[in-house]
Structures are given as C-alpha cells and as structure tokens.
Amino acid sequence: xxxxxxxxxxxxxxxxxxxxxxxxxxxxxxxxxxxxxxxxxxxxxxxxxxxxxxxxxxxxxxxxxxxxxxxxxxxxxxxxxxxxxxxxxxxxxxxxxxxxxxxxxxxxxxxxxxxxxxxxxxxxxxxxxxxxxxxxxxxxxxxxxxxxxxxxxxxxxxxxxxxxxxxxxxxxxxxxxxxxxxxxxxxxxxxxxxxxxxxxxxxxxxxxxxxxxxxxxxxxxxxxxxxxxxxxxxxxxxxxxxxxxxxxxxxxxxxxxxxxxxxxxxxxxxxxxxxxxxxxxxxxxxxxxxxxxxxxxxxxxxxxxxxxxxxxxxxxxxxxxxxxxxxxxxxxxxxxxxxxxxxxxxxxxxxxxxxxxxxxxxxxxxxxxxxxxxxxxxxxxxxxxxxxxxxxxxxxxxxxxxxxxxxxxxxxxxxxxx
Amino acid sequence: xxxxxxxxxxxxxxxxxxxxxxxxxxxxxxxxxxxxxxxxxxxxxxxxxxxxxxxxxxxxxxxxxxxxxxxxxxxxxxxxxxxxxxxxxxxxxxxxxxxxxxxxxxxxxxxxxxxxxxxxxxxxxxxxxxxxxxxxxxxxxxxxxxxxxxxxxxxxxxxxxxxxxxxxxxxxxxxxxxxxxxxxxxxxxxxxxxxxxxxxxxxxxxxxxxxxxxxxxxxxxxxxxxxxxxxxxxxxxxxxxxxxxxxxxxxxxxxxxxxxxxxxxxxxxxxxxxxxxxxxxxxxxxxxxxxxxxxxxxxxxxxxxxxxxxxxxxxxxxxxxxxxxxxxxxxxxxxxxxxxxxxxx
Numbered sequence: 001x002x003x004x005x006x007x008x009x010x011x012x013x014x015x016x017x018x019x020x021x022x023x024x025x026x027x028x029x030x031x032x033x034x035x036x037x038x039x040x041x042x043x044x045x046x047x048x049x050x051x052x053x054x055x056x057x058x059x060x061x062x063x064x065x066x067x068x069x070x071x072x073x074x075x076x077x078x079x080x081x082x083x084x085x086x087x088x089x090x091x092x093x094x095x096x097x098x099x100x101x102x103x104x105x106x107x108x109x110x111x112x113x114x115x116x117x118x119x120x121x122x123x124x125x126x127x128x129x130x131x132x133x134x135x136x137x138x139x140x141x142x143x144x145x146x147x148x149x150x151x152x153x154x155x156x157x158x159x160x161x162x163x164x165x166x167x168x169x170x171x172x173x174x175x176x177x178x179x180x181x182x183x184x185x186x187x188x189x190x191x192x193x194x195x196x197x198x199x200x201x202x203x204x205x206x207x208x209x210x211x212x213x214x215x216x217x218x219x220x221x222x223x224x225x226x227x228x229x230x231x232x233x234x235x236x237x238x239x240x241x242x243x244x245x246x247x248x249x250x251x252x253x254x255x256x257x258x259x260x261x262x263x264x265x266x267x268x269x270x271x272x273x274x275x276x277x278x279x280x281x282x283x284x285x286x287x288x289x290x291x292x293x294x295x296x297x298x299x300x301x302x303x304x305x306x307x308x309x310x311x312x313x314x315x316x317x318x319x320x321x322x323x324x325x326x327x328x329x330x331x332x333x334x335x336x337x338x339x340x341x342x343x344x345x346x347x348x349x350x351x352x353x354x355x356x357x358x359x360x361x362x363x364x365x366x367x368x369x370x371x372x373x374x375x376x377x378x379x380x381x382x383x384x385x386x387x388x389x390x391x392x393x394x395x396x397x398x399x400x401x402x403x404x405x406x407x408x409x410x411x412x413x414x415x416x417x418x
Numbered sequence: 419x420x421x422x423x424x425x426x427x428x429x430x431x432x433x434x435x436x437x438x439x440x441x442x443x444x445x446x447x448x449x450x451x452x453x454x455x456x457x458x459x460x461x462x463x464x465x466x467x468x469x470x471x472x473x474x475x476x477x478x479x480x481x482x483x484x485x486x487x488x489x490x491x492x493x494x495x496x497x498x499x500x501x502x503x504x505x506x507x508x509x510x511x512x513x514x515x516x517x518x519x520x521x522x523x524x525x526x527x528x529x530x531x532x533x534x535x536x537x538x539x540x541x542x543x544x545x546x547x548x549x550x551x552x553x554x555x556x557x558x559x560x561x562x563x564x565x566x567x568x569x570x571x572x573x574x575x576x577x578x579x580x581x582x583x584x585x586x587x588x589x590x591x592x593x594x595x596x597x598x599x600x601x602x603x604x605x606x607x608x609x610x611x612x613x614x615x616x617x618x619x620x621x622x623x624x625x626x627x628x629x630x631x632x633x634x635x636x637x638x639x640x641x642x643x644x645x646x647x648x649x650x651x652x653x654x655x656x657x658x659x660x661x662x663x664x665x666x667x668x669x670x671x672x673x674x675x676x677x678x679x680x681x682x683x684x685x686x687x688x689x690x691x692x693x694x695x696x697x698x699x700x701x702x703x704x705x706x707x708x709x710x711x712x713x714x715x716x717x718x719x720x721x722x723x724x725x726x727x728x729x730x731x732x733x734x735x736x737x738x739x740x741x742x743x744x745x746x747x748x749x750x751x752x753x754x755x756x757x758x759x760x761x762x763x
Contacts, residue, residue: 274566313565316705321565323704343731344635345724348714355714357630359702362727372728379704399728403721410717 023179027132028144031181033116036084037136038065038094038173040073043081053135053174053187054084054108057120057208061113064204065173066188067099067106068291074099074221075293075367086114087142098211101225102158102232102290102299103203104188107211118175120201121182127151131163131178133187135171147176149184152200155261157236157288160197161185167196226368229290229396232299233371237401245412250282251307253352253388254414257284277310277321289332290396296338298371298396302331306389315384322387326379328361332395339373340364352413355381362402374402419469421476421501423453424515441469445514459485459510476501478516485510536660540606548612549584555616556580584611595661603660614653621645630703631712640688647684651677
C-alpha cells in the first residue's frame with residue numbers, strides 16, 4: 001500500500017509540473033502579440049540607444065512600460081524618439097500619454113492599435129501563486145520566465161511586489177501575469193539570485209484611470225515629474241514627522257535610527273589592536289529610490305553615525321581623528337548635468353545639551369528647481385575623549401521640508417551624560 | 419709716473435688689472451711683454467705705453483704688424499696717441515682700458531640691507547637650528563595627527579622624508595649659485611628651504627583654524643592662495659638675490675621681474691579657477707579642539723538661518739561649475755532592469 005501511495009505522489013508531482021510548463025506555453029502563445037519591445041531611437045544615427053519591454057492594455061492601443069525605459073526620450077525629446085516592435089516585427093511610433101515617475105510607470109499611445117491586449121488583475125494574488133514574467137531580455141527575443149508571487153515587500157517606501165524569478169535587463173516594463181493571463185505587476189528591477197521586483201498593478205490602474213486618451217504635444221513632462229516628486233516628498237516627510245522618532249543609544253548619545261519601518265540600520269565596530277581609539281558605526285538606509293535618469297536618483301535618505309572614543313589619545317590627536325572622519329555623504333547618485341554644486345553653511349549649535357559643529361549643505365536639481373539634495377553633518381565638540389559624528393542626507397526634498405527634518409533631527413538628539 | 423691697464427672681457431667685465439710703474443710698458447701676446455694677452459688676434463708685441471716726461475703724459479703707440487689698434491669711439495689709433503684717462507683700445511678681440519691714478523671713481527654704494535640677513539642665515543649654526551626646528555614642528559604635527567601606535571622608526575623615516583625638501587632646495591640653489599656667481603652658500607639656502615617649509619605649514623594650520631571658526635570657506639581659499647603666492651615670491655627672491663649677485667641693478671630687476679611674474683601667473687590661475695574655489699564641500703574642520711570661542715546658537719536660530727544657504731544657491735544657479743561627488747555616494751542594491759545600452763549599435 002505504501003508503495004502505491006508513493007507512486008501516486010510521484011505521478012501527481014509530474015502531472016503538476018506538466019501543467020505549469022503547459023501554462024507557460026499556453027500563455028506565451030495567447031499573449032505574445034500583446035507584448036512589445038520598446039526601443040528608444042537616437043535620431044542622429046537612427047539606431048536604438050536603449051531597449052525595454054511593454055504591453056498593450058486596451059483595445060485602443062495603449063502600451064505600458066517603465067518610466068526608466070523611456071526617461072531619455074522624456075528629458076531629451078529632440079534627440080530621442082520611442083517606438084515599439086511587435087512580435088510580428090512591425091515597428092510603430094509611440095507617444096507618451098502620461099507617466100508616474102514615483103512608481104516608475106509610463107503609458108504610451110500607439111499610432112495603430114494591436115489586435116491583442118492584457119487585462120489587469122483585480123484584487124490581491126495569494127502569496128506563493130505561480131506567475132509568468134514576459135519580456136525581451138538583452139534583446140534576445142521574447143521570453144517567458146516562471147516565478148512565484150510573494151506579495152508586497154514588507155516595510156517599503158515605494159510599494160514593490162517581490163517575486164522569486166529571474167528578471168533580466170531588457171525585461172523592464174514587461175508584464176507579469178497569472179495563470180489566467182491577468183497582469184499582476186510590471187517588471188521593474190532585480191537584486192539578482194531570483195529576487196526580482198514588480199510595480200503593483202494597482203498603481204497602473206490608478207494611472208490608467210487618469211488618462212483621457214488624448215495625446216497632447218504641449219504637455220510639459222518636466223513640470224509633471226517635478227509636481228509628482230514634490231507631492232511624493234511631501235507625503236514621505238509628513239508621514240515621517242507624524243510620529244515621534246524613536247531613538248536608540250550609540251555611545252553616550254540617543255540618536256534617531258529606524259525612524260520609519262522602511263529604514264534599515266546596519267552597524268559595525270572598528271577597534272584594531274594598533275588603533276588607539278574605537279569607532280562604532282551605524283548606517284541607516286532606505287534601500288529604495290526614484291529613478292530620474294541614468295546616474296540620477298532621488299526620493300530617498302540616509303543616516304550615518306560614528307561614535308569615537310579613546311583612552312590613550314590626547315585631545316589634539318582625538319580631534320585629528322574626528323576631523324578625518326567628518327565628511328559629507330550623499331543619499332543618491334547625481335552628477336553635474338543634473339545638480340548644482342553644494343552650497344554649505346557652518347555653525348555652532350546647541351542640541352541635546354551639547355555644543356556641536358554643524359555643516360549644512362544643499363544643492364539644487366537643475367531640471368526640477370523646487371527640489372534640493374540636502375546633507376548635514378554634526379560633530380560634538382565638548383568632550384576630548386569621546387565624540388559623535390552624524391550625517392543626515394536627503395535626496396529630492398523641498399526647502400521647507402528640509403528645514404522641518406533638520407529641526408526634528410536636532411530635537412531628537414539627546415546626550416546621556418556629560 | 420703710473421698708469422693702470424685694465425684688460426676687459428667681451429662682456430665688459432675686468433679680467434685683469436695691472437699697475438705700470440715704469441716709464442714704458444709693452445702689451446702683446448709674447449711672454450716678454452709687461453702685460454700678456456692670450457688672444458690669437460693680438461700680435462706678439464702689439465702696443466707700447468710710454469711716458470713723455472717733458473709733456474707729462476702717457477702715449478700709446480701701435481707697434482703691431484697686423485690687425486692694428488683701435489681707439490673706441492675714434493677709429494684706428496694714430497701712431498702715437500696721447501692717453502686720456504679712461505681711454506679704451508681694442509687689440510684683436512681684446513679691449514683694454516687705460517686709467518691714470520687720479521681717475522675719479524664712482525661714489526661708494528651702501529650695502530643692501532638684506533645682505534646682513536643673508537650673512538646671518540648663512541651661518542651653519544643658524545641653518546642647522548632652523549632645520550632642527552622645522553623637523554621638530556613636523557614631528558610634533560605627525561604625532562598629534564596619529565590615531566594609532568606609531569613606531570619611532572616610522573617617525574624618523576617621515577622626518578627624513580621631510581628633510582628632503584629643504585635639502586633638495588639647498589642643493590639646487592647652491593648649484594645655481596656656484597655656476598653663476600661662484601658662491602654656493604649652501605647653509606643660507608638650507609635656511610631659506612627650512613623657512614619655506616615651516617611657513618607653508620604655519621599658513622595651512624592658521625587657515626585650518628580660520629575655517630573652523632568662520633563660515634568663510636571661499637575667503638579662506640583665497641587667503642591661502644594669496645599667502646602661498648606671497649611665500650613663493652619671498653623665497654624665490656631670497657634665493658635669486660644670492661645666486662645672481664643683486665648688487666648689479668640689471669640682475670636685480672630680472673630677479674624681481676621673474677618672481678613677480680610668477681606671482682602674477684599664480685594669481686591669474688586663481689582668477690581663472692575662481693569658481694572652483696567658491697564652494698569646497700570637503701572642507702570639514704574640527705581642529706584645533708580648544709579654539710571654540712563662539713557661543714553656539716539655538717537650533718531654532720540655526721533653522722532660521724538655513725534659508726541663506728538656499729539663497730546663495732539661487733545666486734549661483736546659472737553658473738556652470740564642477741560638481742564633486744564625494745566618496746560614499748549611495749549605490750542602490752537594486753539594479754534597474756530595463757535600459758540596456760547598445761553602444762554603437
């Protein structure tokens with residue numbers, strides 16, 4: 001009897017396997033016409049400068065892709081144009097209809113609508129459900145990748161669906177669908193080793209509902225992106241400041257660390273034999289950011305702390321070490337084509353019952369002048385044997401909010417003993 | 419009666435000066451002459467000087483058989499020329515000057531005041547003391563900058579490396595001095611080299627304090643540029659004044675011209691790169707630790723003053739500048755999927 005049961009189990013397992021592979025085959029066959037390769041064409045050479053994927057979501061030829069696929073064409077419309085390549089090899093010119101820079105989505109309008117499209121999933125999918133990601137990785141041709149749906153990532157600043165499956169460059173903007181062929185998310189990024197992320201379909205539905213279907217060549221995309229970024233940072237800062245910041249001790253100072261559930265702190269202590277002082281590091285990161293252009297991200301922040309203490313260094317030596325570790329850090333990548341140089345101010349300030357030296361720096365986004373990158377560093381100055389260095393870097397924040405966050409940060413510091 | 423014969427080099431410098439005390443003297447290439455000139459265009463016996471006791475003057479008589487003698491400013495020498503003090507006569511490629519003992523000399527020049535300083539710094543004792551002082555200051559600085567256990571060998575090695583700067587400087591300038599004025603003055607140049615290293619260290623330490631205290635990073639950058647330029651001018655002038663023998667006015671002018679044009683070039687460089695000096699995001703000073711004499715402001719006052727930073731930012735918004743990206747810029751752990759660059763496709 002045991003043998004029979006075992007045999008039956010093996011049979012069931014094989015049947016299940018056959019069913020899933022058949023699913024992939026069926027879904028690919030049914031929906032390949034709704035999937036497109038999105039190409040950014042450089043006008044001068046007439047060749048593609050970047051590729052991604054996209055899919056049709058309505059009968060009137062609306063295509064969906066990621067904003068980061070088409071970002072070059074948004075910022076430099078004179079240099080680039082967007083076109084789609086269908087599974088039958090037909091090339092069609094695309095116009096941007098609307099975009100959502102925060103959730104990395106764009107809706108494009110095709111000159112001629114394709115015959116096939118995908119429907120969006122209503123409601124949540126169960127964790128562990130099998131899904132199929134479609135796209136054109138590395139320009140190798142349309143592929144289907146099986147994966148597992150793991151729900152919205154816990155504690156994230158920008159909602160993302162975690163899937164276990166291999167997304168690869170070129171698949172961005174492609175759909176991930178369930179076994180019924182309903183879109184559950186839009187392929188967006190990967191962290192390697194079968195860890196990949198989708199934009200939840202709910203954001204696409206929201207964006208789709210705002211579309212009136214008319215392509216207007218007069219839309220100022222830069223202004224729209226700036227508006228979305230300003231709204232987003234307002235939401236993030238409001239949420240951040242709503243609750244009091246919980247502080248945790250580092251050395252003799254209570255410092256704000258995991259000030260939101262999406263902030264992740266990491267620590268390390270540096271105390272080598274030859275070194276006459278000890279440094280405790282703590283870095284609190286937000287692992288998410290908004291893509292604006294290649295080498296230009298925003299909408300994130302980072303906290304860094306270093307606690308230094310010594311028994312054997314004199315005050316001159318100690319402050320030399322403090323100075324060597326006192327520098328500006330940034331929360332994002334940005335270069336001179338997108339941001340101005342930093343402008344800084346130094347001041348001595350009283351916070352948490354201690355005098356500090358603060359250096360507060362800001363730089364402006366050239367294309368989105370309402371937004372700044374702000375980074376400020378503080379160094380404690382009262383004790384010659386122990387000291388704290390702190391840095392708070394924020395990317396894509398407006399002036400008023402930068403001041404609010406700085407104020408809250410200074411209020412949150414508390415020196416335990418003097 | 420006496421006459422003085424000066425043999426001049428091509429550039430007018432006196433090579434030889436002979437006092438003739440007899441009534442006659444001969445000048446030529448042969449060794450039996452009173453004044454011997456090693457010039458192949460001069461005859462074995464080229465010119466004779468003869469005192470005419472009756473007339474009480476000297477005569478210069480051309481006795482050459484080739485090439486002749488020429489009175490500068492007059493032409494070929496007459497058979498017997500009556501010498502006037504200061505006459506210059508060309509023999510072959512050589513020029514001689516004839517002077518009577520009562521020839522008036524230029525008034526005595528006062529020694530340049532810096533000469534005393536040159537002698538003072540040229541004393542080996544002073545040079546060694548300055549060198550020792552410089553090395554000590556640096557050793558102290560290295561010690562105060564250490565956050566780890568430092569071996570004495572390492573300190574010695576760093577000290578020796580520092581010594582290379584004043585020693586290199588001294589070697590270079592004494593070589594130049596040896597070539598140009600036959601005077602090396604190694605100890606003097608060693609002193610100047612030590613002072614240069616010391617002064618540049620004092621400047622940078624002072625500005626560190628300046629930056630610590632004030633929100634004036636641009637001013638401090640400018641000040642540093644000016645002070646460094648001033649220091650360069652001073653040490654260059656100090657070295658040049660000795661190696662070119664500044665008692666001569668022309669050389670003094672050349673040395674001044676050289677050093678001030680260097681100053682000019684460095685200031686011009688500063689002006690051209692003025693924008694690069696305007697913001698210095700890396701200047702984070704915490705030293706010296708005892709120097710905080712300003713009263714800390716309250717956090718509310720600080721927050722109110724932050725608008726100034728953004729205002730300054732707006733003022734410079736239109737200017738194109740270098741944007742530095744310090745180390746530690748965030749790298750997202752997530753790799754964006756879609757955009758695959760196709761280079762030269």
